[in-house]
Amino acid sequence: MNTVTANELKTKGVSVVEARLKADEEVIISVRGQDRYVVMGVEKYAKLREYELIVALQEAKADVEAGRYTAETVAEHMKRVSDDV
Structure with a gap:
């Protein structure tokens, strides 16, 4: 499963999540090194x-x-x- 850091999300925006969702069904968002959220398509x-x-x-x-x-x-x-x- 792909992981995006909170910092990447902050600097690159939703486009980084969209790009990762093309390769995987879910994307984990990690905050300060801890997996905190999962993003998936609706x-x-x-x-x-x-x-x-x-x-x-x-x-x-x-x-x-x-x-x-x-x-x-x-x-x-x-x-x-x-x-x-």
Whole structure:
């Protein structure tokens, strides 16, 4: 994976990221020698978000199948969550 330093980004601007994205799907931005951020194209980001939602749906379905849920009215739910706070 390509790495761009914060200083390079500051001096060369977004063009350095665009150039690196042509060679790789992600670019790491390092700040003071530490990898801090990942930049990617919006299409890849959207796909990753879609995968997150698919996993969340699968986890919710597994919870329902295993009985890990609570059936309650809105009022009961609000009381339960406010009691937890």
